[in-house]
Amino acid sequence: MLTATILNPTLAQTSPSPDTLTIAGRTFQSRLMTGTGKYPDIATMQHSIAASGCEIVTVAVRRVQTKAPGHEGLAEAIDWDKIWMLPNTAGCKTVEEAVRVARLGREMAKLLGQEDNNFVKLEVIPDAKYLLPDPIGTLEAAEQLVKEGFAVLPYINADPLLAKRLEEAGCVTVMPLGSPIGSGQGLKNAANIQIIIEQANIPVVVDAGIGSPSEAAAAMEMGADALLINSAIALAREPAKMAQAMAMATEAGYLAYQAGRIPVKAYASASSPLTGTVV
16 A cells, blocks of 8 residues: 555545555554665665655664664654564575674664564675675574574575475565566566465565666566665655655556456457447
């Protein structure tokens, strides 16, 4: 459901609302998640989050705690009464680092008033060039964090076997990348993501690589449950407008998936019936 300013109010009033998204027993109206990194300033980030209508925002725990550039005052800049925090373990290269930062993230959420927030976006990324997640380390960290009561949302390459193993380990979603993070390459891993969606019994969130609203819609048309989009919004010429566009594309793609597209045919099929035509 869009909560941002809509370009066509009439369309917004007549369009049906998508079903709600449920993760770890918590319900959300929006199927678009966003982030807080790469924005030119805090004000632009605030306007973009509002325009996206999102209810989940991921926050890099280490960067907030170290007050990295662009993250000073970030925790106070968002209304956490309205936005659900998704702490992430960005910057962690090992299992041990990721588990420790996840614990810090849970404490950070509590300090900001979300006492029952056990969510963590799990990232274990030793690869500095392509930023591809470590599958073995991710599984090991996920198993440990699930034991500690976390609702784990693991960021993974589009590996159907790993996705199933993470589901069996107790993760509440899987988050396959469409293409390398921040690359804007789109859905390079579409075939494997489709398999993950078909096999999953938990929500599938396509994360990383989406660069345009058309790609966002395409991911949702495949049957994804939600999207996490940050770079494509934050690095756009007008981030707030792009955030709104991504929100509309996410909803349109989800509605299209629910509606079901027509079969693809190798030949033409007239739109008008042939019976009753004047000879």
